[in-house]
Amino acid sequence: EAEVAQSPRYKITEKSQAVAFWCDPISGHATLYWYRQILGQGPELLVQFQDESVVDDSQLPKDRFSAERLKGVDSTLKIQPAELGDSAMYLCASSLAFPSGTQYFGPGTRLLVL
Amino acid sequence: DAKTTQPPSMDCAEGRAANLPCNHSTISGNEYVYWYRQIHSQGPQYIIHGLKNNETNEMASLIITEDRKSSTLILPHATLRDTAVYYCIVRPQGGGADGLTFGKGTHLIIQP
Numbered sequence: 001e002a003e004v005a006q007s008p009r010y011k012i013t014e015k016s017q018a019v020a021f022w023c024d025p026i027s028g029h030a031t032l033y034w035y036r037q038i039l040g041q042g043p044e045l046l047v048q049f050q051d052e053s054v055v056d057d058s059q060l061p062k063d064r065f066s067a068e069r070l071k072g073v074d075s076t077l078k079i080q081p082a083e084l085g086d087s088a089m090y091l092c093a094s095s096l097a098f099p100s101g102t103q104y105f106g107p108g109t110r111l112l113v114l
Numbered sequence: 115d116a117k118t119t120q121p122p123s124m125d126c127a128e129g130r131a132a133n134l135p136c137n138h139s140t141i142s143g144n145e146y147v148y149w150y151r152q153i154h155s156q157g158p159q160y161i162i163h164g165l166k167n168n169e170t171n172e173m174a175s176l177i178i179t180e181d182r183k184s185s186t187l188i189l190p191h192a193t194l195r196d197t198a199v200y201y202c203i204v205r206p207q208g209g210g211a212d213g214l215t216f217g218k219g220t221h222l223i224i225q226p
Contacts, residue, residue: 004157033213042201042216043158056211091157100207102148103214105157 002026004106006092012112018080021109025073025094031055031101034067034077035091037108043091049075050098082113117141117204123221132189134220136202139183145206147178148214149187151198151222158201158216161187197224 005024013019025032030051035043046065048056051072060067064083069075079086089108095101119137126132138147148163162169162176169176175188189196201219205212
C-alpha cells in the first residue's frame with residue numbers, strides 16, 4: 001500500500017538553529033499539504049501545494065518558515081531560526097484529486113527545540 | 115474555527131460497537147463530513163466520509179442524520195488497536211484551498 005514518506009522521524013535542535021523536514025507524497029498525488037500539530041491539539045494547516053504552486057500559505061509564519069516543492073513531487077519545509085515554540089509534530093499529507101481529494105498523512109516528524 | 119462538536123473522551127468495551135457522535139449544526143449543502151483517527155504518535159488516518167447518505171467501508175460506518183446537523187461514526191467490533199483520537203471534520207467540496215480544519219476530537223479508549 002502506497003504511503004507518504006517523511007524524514008527525519010525525530011529531530012532535536014537548539015533554538016536559533018536551522019532545521020529542515022522532507023516529504024515524499026504518494027506517487028501521482030499532485031496536491032501536498034504541510035500541517036503542524038502542537039501536543040494536545042489537532043493538526044493545523046501551514047501550506048498547501050498544487051504541483052509546484054502554492055495554493056494556500058496564509059497560516060505559514062513567513063518570517064521564519066519556508067516551504068518549497070520545486071519539481072512538483074517531493075517537498076521541503078524549513079525553519080530558520082527555530083524557536084522554543086516550534087516544538088511540535090510536523091505532518092505531511094497528499095491527495096490525488098484537486099480540489100477536495102481525500103488526504104492521506106505521513107507518519108510525521110517530531111521536532112524538539114531546546 | 116472548528117465547525118464540529120465532539121465529546122472529549124469516551125470508553126468502550128472490547129468487542130462492542132463504538133458509537134462516536136459529532137454535531138455539525140452549521141453544515142452547508144456542499145460540505146462533506148470526514149472522519150480521521152490518530153493513534154498515539156502517528157499521523158492521522160483516513161476512515162470514511164459522506165455527504166448525506168449513510169456510508170460503510172471495511173473500517174467503519176457513517177450515519178448522517180436527515181437534516182445533516184449531526185453524524186455518528188460506528189466501529190462495529192472495537193479492538194484495543196482502535197484506541198485513538200477520532201476527529202470529525204466538515205469540509206467544503208470545490209474551491210482551491212482545502213486544508214482540513216481539525217478540532218480537538220474524541221479520545222476513544224477501548225477497555226479490555
